[in-house]
Amino acid sequence: MNVKELKPESSLRAAFGAYLRRSRREFGWRQEDLGARMGYASTHVSAVETARKPPTLRFARSADQAFGTEDVFERRWREMRHGVLLEGFPEYVGYEGRAAEIRLFQIGIIPGLLQTQGYARTLADSAVRRGAIPPGQADERVLILAERQAALVRPRPPMVMVVLDESCVRRPVGGPEVMAEQLRALVEFAALPNTVLQIAPYALGERRTLDLPVNLLTMADRTLAAYAEAQTQGHFDREMTLVAPLLTAYHQLQAEALSQAASVAMIEQAMKGMSRDD
Structure with missing residues (x-):
């Protein structure tokens, strides 16, 4: 043998x-x-x-x-x-699946909880081509993301509030078909009864209160948790004195961002623009 x-x-x-x-x-x-x-x-x-x-x-x-x-x-x-995740993120994911409220801000790419499989696969495969991760970890990234999304489909789903920098919907990922599917998924997400989706337009300039992506959780007992990351490092925190200022900045950002109706209109405009490019 x-x-x-x-x-x-x-x-x-x-x-x-x-x-x-x-x-x-x-x-x-x-x-x-x-x-x-x-x-x-x-x-x-x-x-x-x-x-x-x-x-x-x-x-x-x-x-x-x-x-x-x-x-x-x-x-x-x-x-x-x-092992395919940044430090602090596994702990964050454990809390995310039990959170009563989830607040997300992202720059450049659609946040994981809102990514379609095609969009997520494109990002993972790109990381493999750059040598950032081995091929086997691409499958793990997509699988972990699907598990996170599935964990939010429960009898009493969390309230999910998302603010996307305009770059998230302008940056083409995976070609017209993948991007069109992703933008359609954003519009469908905005129509759900437990979600709010807003765009922080380029025109905000210095009034954009957050310069890095951030995930904020409110648990059932009203305690707070935050996860923020840079290119190669992530940090999960439950210390109120550190999380509270992030929550304040997030509320300020929501006040400055486009309304959900205007945000959906911008996304739909971006979809039409891609159709013309075809």
């Missing part, structure tokens, strides 16, 4: 697979033995070991149960999943 050589240094997924194989061999188990203990086929175990298939949270927890390792495999899974 040919045993595929593993390269754990190539990616976090490969490292997970190599650790799984090493643990299995230390117990003297075949893939069939481990699969039977975990409730998976031996082919599934093989695919995870060789990084052909990504492990799921259920798989990681089943491995911990089989090996009696408490949460070792689960922690490795979380490291693998969150």
Whole structure:
């Protein structure tokens, strides 16, 4: 039998697979033995070991149960999943899924919660071509984004308020079809009963109160949290004295931004402009 050589240094997924194989061999188990203990086929175990298939949270927890390792495999899974995110963002995502109110401000690109799959895939693939991330992480980024979006579809969804710098709707991403689909999704988002969408136009100039993207959360108990990031660094904060000034700046920005009706009109105008370019 040919045993595929593993390269754990190539990616976090490969490292997970190599650790799984090493643990299995230390117990003297075949893939069939481990699969039977975990409730998976031996082919599934093989695919995870060789990084052909990504492990799921259920798989990681089943491995911990089989090996009696408490949460070792689960922690490795979380490291693998969150390794594609900036520091502070995994913690933010945990709060985001439970927030009563979400406020977003973005510059240059559509915020993740509003991105279509085509738009998100274009950004992830571009990062791969630039060498910013390995190919496997592109899939993880898109998957994590889909999970974040799904977490907001619940019986009592949060109020989501979004202010986009005009550059978000003017900057072409992925070609006319991808961008047109994304702009249509923004218009549909604005029509939802639990959303507010505004554009901060270029004409605001120095009156734009925020210079970096920011995510603000209000939890059910009315406590606040904030996440802000630069190109290579993110920071999550729940300290009221630090978050409150950001919330004030956000409210000031909302007051200066276009109304939702005017913002939707600008988006629709941008869509028509792309149609003429075709």
